[in-house]
Amino acid sequence: MKDPMLELTHILQAVSFIDTPQQQIRFIVDSVSAAVNRDVCSLYRVNTKHEMELLISHGLQVNQPICIPAGKGLVGLVAKERHGLNLAIASAQSAYFYVQGTKEEQFNSFCGVPLVHHGEVVGVLVVQNKKAQVLSEQEEAFLLTLAAQLAFIMVNIPKSHDIGVKQNIRYKGIKSVEGIALGKALLCGLTQLSEVVDVHNDKPQESVQEWQKLLSQVQDDLINEQKSLGDNMSPSICSIFDAYHLLLSDVVLSEKIEEYIYDGFALPSAIKHGIYFFANHFKKMADPYLNARAEDIIHLGNKLIHIWKGGGKHASVEHKSPVILIGAQVSVSDIASIPSEFLAGIICFEGSSLSHTSILANAMGIPAVMGIGQIKNVDMHDFMIVDGNEAQVILQPSALLKKAYKRLIRQEQKVTIKLHSLKTLAAITLDHYEVELLTNTGLLADITPGVKSGAQGVGLYRTEIPFMVGDSFPSEDEQVRVYRRVFEAYEGKPVYMRTLDIGGDKQLPYFPIRHEDNPALGWRGIRFTLDNIQLLMTQVRAMLRASSGMKSLHILLPMVTSSHELTQFSIVLKDAYTQLQADGLSMHWPKVGIMIEVPAAVSQIPLWANRLDFISIGSNDLSQYLLALDRNNPHVADRYDHVHPAVIHEVYRTVQLAKQYQLPLSLCGEMASDPIAVVLLMGMGIQRLSMSAAKLPRIKWLIRNIEVQWAQQILADCLLLDDVDDIRCHIQQAMKDKGLQDMFKIDDRKMKRG
CATH class of the missing domain: 3.50.30.10 (Phosphohistidine domain)
Structure with missing residues (x-):
């Protein structure tokens, strides 16, 4: 065969432009058959009965649905043993299974490779040939590589009874x-410029006319988008639209794209090259703001391509x-x-x-x-x-399915009404152990739900969100206005404000952190703000000004790993406080604590105890770093679990250290709103949890319906278990025995896998 990598790249690029999974697999089997020069290429899928269901074939005669019984035939053998099979004479094998009506007997050779998704075999890709010869190592490697990509398409193909049906696509x-x-x-996230393949044409005049028409259409489209947003547009979003209008009206941009058209490029290719020409100029500029304008140009180019492909009519x-x-x-x-x-x-x-x-x-x-x-x-x-x-999405649902889901929503609303009656009640166990429940927030739109849910304060205010929404760093006055609304909404209650925590999966559009091989271990949290101390100083001043006259402010420092970072922050806080005092501002000295989210911080709690007012366990990051699992990577997301034995033991150690050194402790993150995890946390003696407002009422109900002694016994049992599935199963069964399961849709994902 030709260069296998070129063939593979060609097939995958072409597939990315095909709309439906069915069309994609048809293209693949036809292309593979041609690439390896074989008579047959077929794709089988494992169905719910573990049979091998023939989805599509190039070369076999298929007049009716075909299923090979579970474990039967060479296809079943490939699925069972989870490795490829490359044979010159298939019928000579004891596992050979003939499928009637396919005229398969005329094909001698057989090569099958498994399709694996998240560790499970989901299908088998097969090629066959009349000539009795095995595939070369190069050809077999090509199939194995393609199969790894094909598995991701396979899982989104509708079940056999849904193929051709345009309703209830899951x-x-x-x-x-x-x-x-x-x-x-x-x-x-519109069509990407990077997806455009260079195509040449010999009719430049027509392409120029098409460009002028497209330009006008996109300008009209932007105006309509602004009108549809109306008064709900923030100033930062308005500025983005203004930038788009300026770019589209710039004659230099239009002339550059027309120049590429006259050089022989088709319109989409000319747009790509023209946009990249100007974007690259901005990227080379030293000024961070101008450098970030390259992103605006790229986004505009994506929009141009999207509308050129027909997206404009729905804009x-x-x-x-x-x-x-x-x-x-x-x-x-x-x-x-x-x-x-x-x-x-x-x-x-x-x-x-x-x-x-x-x-x-x-x-x-x-x-x-x-x-x-x-x-x-x-x-x-x-x-x-x-x-x-x-965890499913359903396209084009039928009227019957809509009705069923609307009924479920009504049932959920009844539960919500029931839980609302708990708003003014304390989160206190049956044996009189009280827990303080706070809310996580970051958007102004999220302030009211926390208040309505009965939150006793803000356990984590993510200050980076106002930074991420805008198109430049917010000024001190802007931050004061935002923070002040939070303090006013929770007047008399504690507000834990985390200093700017960007980097990793949280990037600022106007100050992107690039060229990091491992962003999760890179320039983020307190490391970033201490290196950009002017931003930290502005933010701390804004926090102090916004909390003037109140005792609510608690400052949380993210990603702290060294004493030097604590020292540096103390200097910034003291300077900010002194400056504002000199300006005549009346304020209280805030309490300062750190996020326990890096394992290194746990061991240093005894060393830092006299420098801190409190600590807060950030369960999301702590779990990620303990398990060495990127929490944003869908390939390993199923392995991530905050009730993993390593996480439980480290959280328990942190709680014990906090008690030993008399440090107030809270826990935020998804662990605080997972009922199974909360049972363990109650057993550890945690008395302050922070979670999303939507989860708070159910967790309060749980706390009010259990005893701490019961939770302590479950914790003792789970500390002896070495498997996360066993831990979840044990707690779920205990909750069922106590009659708690009806209020929770307990995540049994791990149990099913076990």
Whole structure:
């Protein structure tokens, strides 16, 4: 065969432009048959009965559905043994299984390779030939490599009875935020310039006319988008639209694209080269603000390509009905641009349950599903269902299915009403152990839900979110206005404000941190702010000014790993306080604590105890670093679990150290809202939990219906277990025995795997 890597690249590039999984697999089997010069290429899928179901074939005669019984035939053998099989004479093998009616007997050779997704065999790719000869090592390696890519397509192919049906198309993803949402799709993250393949043409005049028409269409489209957002647009979002209008009206941009057209490029190729020409100029500029304008140009180029491909007719969306944001990565700006009363759900092709988008959705109580893989057959305004409870997305739901899901929503609303009666009651156990429940927040839109849920304060205010929504660093006065509203909403209650925590999965659009091989271990948290001390000084001054006249402010430092960082921050805080005192501002000295999210911090608690007022366990990052699992990587998301034995033991050690050195302790992150984890935390003696407002009422109900002694016994049992599935199973059974299961949709994902 030709160069296998070139063949593979060609096939995968072409597949990326094909709309549906069915069309994709048809193209693949035809292309593979040609690439390895074999008569037959077939794709089998494992069905619910563990049979090998023939999905599609190039070369076999298929007049009816074909299923090879479980464990039978060479295809079944490949699936069972999970490795390839390369034979010159297939029929000579004892495992050979003839399928009637396919005329398979005329093909002698057989090569099958398994398709594996998240450790499970989901299908088998087979090639056959009349001539009795095995595939070469190069050809077999080509099939193995392609099969690894094909597995991701396989999981999104509708079941056999759904093929050809345009209703109830289901996509499975990663559980992010529980709940159910029905609404119309609003696409985020448009077609990428990088996907455009260079194509030449010999009709430049026609392409120039097409460009002028497209330019006018995009300008009209931007105006319509601004009108649809109306008064809900923040100044930062307005400035983005202004930048787009300026770029589109710049004659130099238009002339450059026309220049590429006259050089022989088709319109999309000319747009790509023209946009990249100007973007690269901005990227070379030393000024961070001008450098970041390259992103604006790239985004505009993506929009031009999207509308050229036919996306323009759906560009405007009036937010007068429930909206479901869907895209590869739904951004903070996307979320902030939709009025909260109309934002029903979020779907991301990429990401995990602990990606930043997922955390934001959780904070706002918006049903969300992550990591569902690329969906190509969805368009703007398509009606869809987000089932966060089962981590699935349903396109084009039937009337019957809509009715069933609406019934589930009504049931959930009844539970919510029941839980609302707990708002003014304390989170106190049956044996009189009281727990303080606080809320996580970061968006102003998320302040009210916490108050309504009965939160006793803010356990984690993510100050980076106002930074991420804008297109430049917010001024001190801007920060004061935002922070002041938080203090006023929770007057008389503690507010734990975390200093700017960017880096890793949280990037600022106007100050991106690039060229880090491992961002999670890179320039983030306190490391970033101490290196940009002017930003930290401005933020600390804003916190102090906003909390003037109140005793609510608690400052949280993220990613602390050394005493030097504590010393440096103390100097900044003292300087900021002294400056504001000199200006005549009356304020209280804030309490200062650190996030326990890096394992190195746990061991240093005894050394830092006399320098800290409190500590807060950041369970998301602590779990990630202890398990060496990237929480945003969908390939390993299923292995991440905050009740892993290593996490439980380290959290327990932290709690014991805090008690020994009389340091007030709280815990935030997803662990605080997972009922199974909360049972363990109650057993450890934690008395302060911070979580999203949406999760708070259920956790309060749980605490009010258990005894600490019961939780302590469960903790003792689980500290002896070495498997996360066993831990979840043990606690789930204990909760069922106590009659607690009806209030919780307990995540039994790990149990099923075990």
